[in-house]
Amino acid sequence: MNSGRLLNIILGIYVALIFCFVFAPIIFSMIFSFNSQRFPTIPLGDFTTEWYEKIFADPDIWEAALNSLIVSSSAAVIATFLGFCTAYSDYRYTFRFKGPYLALILLPPTIPLIIMALAMLAWFSKIGISGQIYSIVIAHSVLTAPFAMAVIRLRLNQMDPDLEAAAWNLGGSEWATMRHVIIPFCKPAIASALFLTAAVSFDEFAVSWFVSGLNKTLPVVILEIVQGNIDPQVNAIGTFVFLISMTLVVLAQIFFASRQLKSIRS
């Protein structure tokens, strides 16, 4: 038993080290965002809000933030709609070519973003829809739909398959059943999917950078600042974006949790 406890302690330290590695860049970036040195090192400089003042005074960053907000919310709505349709089709029907059908929605995340960026840039230019805000929205809806599909499909798994049939037997049409039974049942998953896809879209930079033209989103602005030189503004923007993303994730979690609570109660 004693050697087992020793092993547990060693493994515990090991896990802690892994977490240190994973969180070091996040925590340091937050610390640096309040640090007066242009090139931060130890010992730290004075506490300052200079970098935050700079970014809040910069109209380009406000514009990028607005673009990011528009892109991530629109992409989330489209991706969640597409995800819902696919999840429901997969749940309800068996049909020929179901494999390719599912592959069509599930494949995008397995292709490196730089390749999708090139392919979408070329294709969007060809059909004349590149360089606009909606180009990024379209691209992100394709890239994030699989996540929405996964979340909603998991929720549908929990639905009693007889529920739909019962509604039909009681005289409800397919459309009425969808409106009064299935959508209410999936509501928490739909909300989760919206926040999750919005958060993924909010951080994506490779495809945005390629297809956006002059309409930059926040991550693209970060990319351009980083390319130039060392500028602690990046840390301030990063911390700010982190707070927004985490708010979205926590909201998604709350919907997820409330759904579980409800299913426990019933």
Place this chain on the structure above:
Amino acid sequence: MTTTPRKRIGLYELTWRLPIIVWQCVFFAGPVLFMVAMSFFLVRNYRMTEAFDFANWERMLTRGFFWDSYLYTVMIAAVSTVCAMCIAFPAAYALALRASETTRRWAIFLLIIPFFTSYLVRTFSWFVILSESGVINALLANIGLGPFTMLNTSFGTLVGYMTLTLPLVVILQTVTMANIDRTLIEAARNLGCKPMATIWQVIIPLSKTGLIIAAIFCFILSFGDFVAPFYLGGSQEPTLPILILDTTKSGQQWPRAAVVAIMMMLTLFAIAFAGIALAYRKRKGAK
């Protein structure tokens, strides 16, 4: 509630099935297929003209720099995969088989957080931490060591790859191992199997599928990432994603970039295919 395949498809059914087909064909399959076609186009006077010509393929595949870059990228992505799998394993083992359910859930929740922080900002943070006058070298200087050059080396690139892949690999390994039937591990122990032998002969074979899938994802992510090799590796040895970036952004040579992208996709398909075949291969004597 399954309908027979022969049944006529109604409006209701089509409403749910069609949107994704149309959307993904136009905006996902379209771009990918067009990229394949584009690899045969020609660029004349900085303008791309539609053609069917193998010039781009010939130009890229007969050049040494492409193959150097190709080998380097495959190699460093493989090294990254091996590192991530080995580094993650003890942690995943601890979380999956030795920690309580609550601890495991919290650990997984914490490991999801990095996915929602900007990877660019994390890379920039490493850039500052690892630099010659950065945090690590400042700490090492206190005990009389260094300074060490960590940026613009393969080590820097690997740190970036680990930042990207390690949380995912730990999560996937943990979930896989947590799903192993505990009675089998108990049985091995009762039959006198030593802990290390249990890991090699019981736990790893039982979680083979999940481990291989984790490795495939790790390889895909490292192989396709341009941020780590660019900012932390200094792109002295350009990886394929950097080659795509340079060719597209500065050179306007989209068809050549398409050739590189297609070669990358083929490589990934081959590796994913081999991995999945390996993952689902039945062992001799097994049911």
